[in-house]
Amino acid sequence: MTLQSTQINRLDYTAPAFLIDRVDLTFELEESQTRVQSRLVLKRNPEAVAGLPLSLVGEELSLESIKLDGALLKTDAYSVSATGLVIATMPDEAILEIVTIINPLSNTSLNGLYVSSGNFVSQCEAEGFRKITYYLDRPDVMAKFTTTIIADKTRYPILLSNGNRVDSGQLEKNRHWVKWVDPFKKPAYLFALVAGKFVMLADQHTTPSGRRVALEIFVEPGNLDKCHHAMAAIKKAMRWDEERFGLEYDLDTYMIVATSDFNMGAMENKGLNIFNTKYVLAKPETATDVDFDGIDAVVAHEYFHNWTGNRVTCRDWFQLSLKEGLTVYRDQEFSSDIGSRSVERINNVKALREMQFAEDAGPQAHSVRPEAYSEINNFYTMTIYEKGSEVVRMYATLLGREGFRKGMDLYFKRHDGQAVTCDDFRAAMADANGVDFTQFEEWYKQAGTPALAISSHYDAAAQTYTLNVKQSCPATPGQAEKRPFHIPLAVGLLNKQGKDLPLQLAGEATAQGTTRVLALTQAEQSFSFINITAEPTPSLLRDFSAPVKVSYAYTDEELVFLMANDSDAFNRWEAANTFATRLLIALYAAGDEKPLAPASFINALRKLTSEKIDAALIALMLELPRENYLIELIDQVDPCHLHFVHRSVKAQIARELRPELLAIYQKLNDGAIYHYENASKRSLKNICLDYLAELDEPLVSEMLSKQYRLSDNMTDRLAALKALVNRDGGDAQLADFAVQWHDDALVMDKWFALQSTSRRPGALSRVQALMDHPAFSIKNPNKVRALIMGFCLQNAQHFHAADGYGYAFAADRIIELDKINPQVAARLASSFNRWKKMEPQRQQMMQAELQRIAQQDDLSSDLAEIVNKSLS
Ligand code: B3K
Numbered sequence: 001m002t003l004q005s006t007q008i009n010r011l012d013y014t015a016p017a018f019l020i021d022r023v024d025l026t027f028e029l030e031e032s033q034t035r036v037q038s039r040l041v042l043k044r045n046p047e048a049v050a051g052l053p054l055s056l057v058g059e060e061l062s063l064e065s066i067k068l069d070g071a072l073l074k075t076d077a078y079s080v081s082a083t084g085l086v087i088a089t090m091p092d093e094a095i096l097e098i099v100t101i102i103n104p105l106s107n108t109s110l111n112g113l114y115v116s117s118g119n120f121v122s123q124c125e126a127e128g129f130r131k132i133t134y135y136l137d138r139p140d141v142m143a144k145f146t147t148t149i150i151a152d153k154t155r156y157p158i159l160l161s162n163g164n165r166v167d168s169g170q171l172e173k174n175r176h177w178v179k180w181v182d183p184f185k186k187p188a189y190l191f192a193l194v195a196g197k198f199v200m201l202a203d204q205h206t207t208p209s210g211r212r213v214a215l216e217i218f219v220e221p222g223n224l225d226k227c228h229h230a231m232a233a234i235k236k237a238m239r240w241d242e243e244r245f246g247l248e249y250d251l252d253t254y255m256i257v258a259t260s261d262f263n264m265g266a267m268e269n270k271g272l273n274i275f276n277t278k279y280v281l282a283k284p285e286t287a288t289d290v291d292f293d294g295i296d297a298v299v300a301h302e303y304f305h306n307w308t309g310n311r312v313t314c315r316d317w318f319q320l321s322l323k324e325g326l327t328v329y330r331d332q333e334f335s336s337d338i339g340s341r342s343v344e345r346i347n348n349v350k351a352l353r354e355m356q357f358a359e360d361a362g363p364q365a366h367s368v369r370p371e372a373y374s375e376i377n378n379f380y381t382m383t384i385y386e387k388g389s390e391v392v393r394m395y396a397t398l399l400g401r402e403g404f405r406k407g408m409d410l411y412f413k414r415h416d417g418q419a420v421t422c423d424d425f426r427a428a429m430a431d432a433n434g435v436d437f438t439q440f441e442e443w444y445k446q447a448g449t450p451a452l453a454i455s456s457h458y459d460a461a462a463q464t465y466t467l468n469v470k471q472s473c474p475a476t477p478g479q480a481e482k483r484p485f486h487i488p489l490a491v492g493l494l495n496k497q498g499k500d501l502p503l504q505l506a507g508e509a510t511a512q513g514t515t516r517v518l519a520l521t522q523a524e525q526s527f528s529f530i531n532i533t534a535e536p537t538p539s540l541l542r543d544f545s546a547p548v549k550v551s552y553a554y555t556d557e558e559l560v561f562l563m564a565n566d567s568d569a570f571n572r573w574e575a576a577n578t579f580a581t582r583l584l585i586a587l588y589a590a591g592d593e594k595p596l597a598p599a600s601f602i603n604a605l606r607k608l609t610s611e612k613i614d615a616a617l618i619a620l621m622l623e624l625p626r627e628n629y630l631i632e633l634i635d636q637v638d639p640c641h642l643h644f645v646h647r648s649v650k651a652q653i654a655r656e657l658r659p660e661l662l663a664i665y666q667k668l669n670d671g672a673i674y675h676y677e678n679a680s681k682r683s684l685k686n687i688c689l690d691y692l693a694e695l696d697e698p699l700v701s702e703m704l705s706k707q708y709r710l711s712d713n714m715t716d717r718l719a720a721l722k723a724l725v726n727r728d729g730g731d732a733q734l735a736d737f738a739v740q741w742h743d744d745a746l747v748m749d750k751w752f753a754l755q756s757t758s759r760r761p762g763a764l765s766r767v768q769a770l771m772d773h774p775a776f777s778i779k780n781p782n783k784v785r786a787l788i789m790g791f792c793l794q795n796a797q798h799f800h801a802a803d804g805y806g807y808a809f810a811a812d813r814i815i816e817l818d819k820i821n822p823q824v825a826a827r828l829a830s831s832f833n834r835w836k837k838m839e840p841q842r843q844q845m846m847q848a849e850l851q852r853i854a855q856q857d858d859l860s861s862d863l864a865e866i867v868n869k870s871l872s
């Protein structure tokens, strides 16, 4: 490896030598030669060591000039390198004017200022601003920005930046300019600039204090009819944050711009959020129910960042989860309030277990507040986001909704306008409630998923029921020994009739509710409930009250009982999930030629089909655990054998529950016109269809092609197409679909993804052929996610094919992408993270491919860090 990555350690933090009060930027936009003038009002930081030089970071910049207090700096007064600019002798206060030239057209990393579909778009988090100008590009340097943008009027009629638009004018040669002032101090990572041809959907919102906010969504021409759901989401999110947390928006305008070339979902730049089109553009004909929910969640997430991230930001990037974990928690709560709380919780926990638990058990494991990194972009992870959100949720579980709100209020009172740490957040939660959260810090320090081994004992004579809980946490890279965590364990006890018992712990005068949050703080603890007149069935970790793995020796009968009776909807689902997981793993281990699930399991599912509960919950309970989740639970796994077992059980369910599944399908497939509100029913209908597609019957073929042809919405149409593709290839329908949607990039992403995740033989060669399709581009991250990541991360059976070709293909693409977009290459490289989980032959092949990647010249720091950790 030629690039020596330098590691940055959390404990090495030092305050910046200089602070910046004001930044005035002027951009003269040209695709391959943009001139950036920056005027910085600087002063020495009284909290830093005296006399330090001024060290600005900058990358891929060509320096035109520097002036210090109005005088041009001679070249011996500063030094420039590939990573920055240093001025050794500086006065205590100064005005520094720097002119740089950048090339947005050649910027394929989509980090910094770049060109997408002929428009200028910026992305500065975490460290992209340094590709625009030399700066103190660190989150604890907060300044007030003004931005003047000058550009050709015809090609770039819309010119946007952060804050309020204060002035504009015309120039010679068909050029125009717009000036923006952001009244709030912000770190450079929240800077944004957009210029190009856009159309705008406008609306407005009035805050409780009476501020009228203009809401503006900018999209490429032709897409205006797909912005209404996103606009409704903004308004819902604004109202929700006002009501739930007392937080209002603070500028006159809130803008969203959608771009099709974007490394992630969206970005919370102050007043000017930039979004991947995937999280803005939707109408029923083009977007699925899952897409609509995703738009609600991401729009809310970016909006919520205005307080949790922008007004109060991070002192350094080790604190990333301070804003991300908290904002994910807030968006999950929002989605729970506007939709179904239990369905939201189940879906979030599924994603956490499939991806974050895997990350926490593998070579990239890191704590919620990492100790070291070499490339911060590699730390926008499931751990920082989703486990971080679980950590925030645990405060709320321990303190209750009101206590949590008190902690939030104190956090903003103390830290508005500051760059702070996870410790500051923890202190606000503790101080506002008079609670000791010292031990809770372990959640920020220690990586790995804690395990709870729980056993129970019923003493009939004493009428006591005791839960014994042992907590442990596996070793993770750099952390061999773990200390006990502070874990909220929510439990309930069901009597024989399936009703919750009132819970009274030994020593308490009365029973207190039917769900109790037990506080685990030691390696081993017991909790005794009294006045229990018959042995109950425990409902453990209700609502998934902590991000841990629970083991308890439930019998199959107890699981069936909980599936039918638990008052905690999450645990009803969990019982079904546990039953199915256990059974699939046992069948995998048995290695039979014809794996068969026992009648008790099939009967439990049959019973579910007649339950009178939310259709979406039934759909989730009917669905088998996904292969990626099961892979994590098996050592030395052969993913192809696992796929075979999974598919066999799925087909068995279809055969044995055919009448029930068909009846539900036919009842729900009533030909009624599309209503967004019927998403739950669509999810149940389509899970039934998915099972029925396992049956080789003309009736089923007819149903599938009819649903494909006649659906008036993408959810149903795609469900049918997916089943057709997996069943017999669906060639005719795939061709028809491409003809209809060839000019809708987001719909074509679905078309690519269906084929890259198809279970039919020959998946890899189809993926390879599709790379030459005119709608595919390796430079576009959405396309890479659909086609290449779809295959490598969502098609275990084919990616892990015994011939190793899947691995070779992935490694080739990673190497190719690293030259184009290192962040995307590093993300794709995570498909190799779990190589040590595989059976020996696959391990060997995966390791060899990782080594081949490691030996390439000029690896990016992004990819080098991931590959090095995987190999070590
Ligand atoms: N904060 C951004 C993510 C930036 C990723 C930089 N590699 C989006 C979000 O979490 O809201």
Ligand code: ZN
Binding pocket: 301, 305, 323, 324, 327
């Ligand atoms: Zn975020």
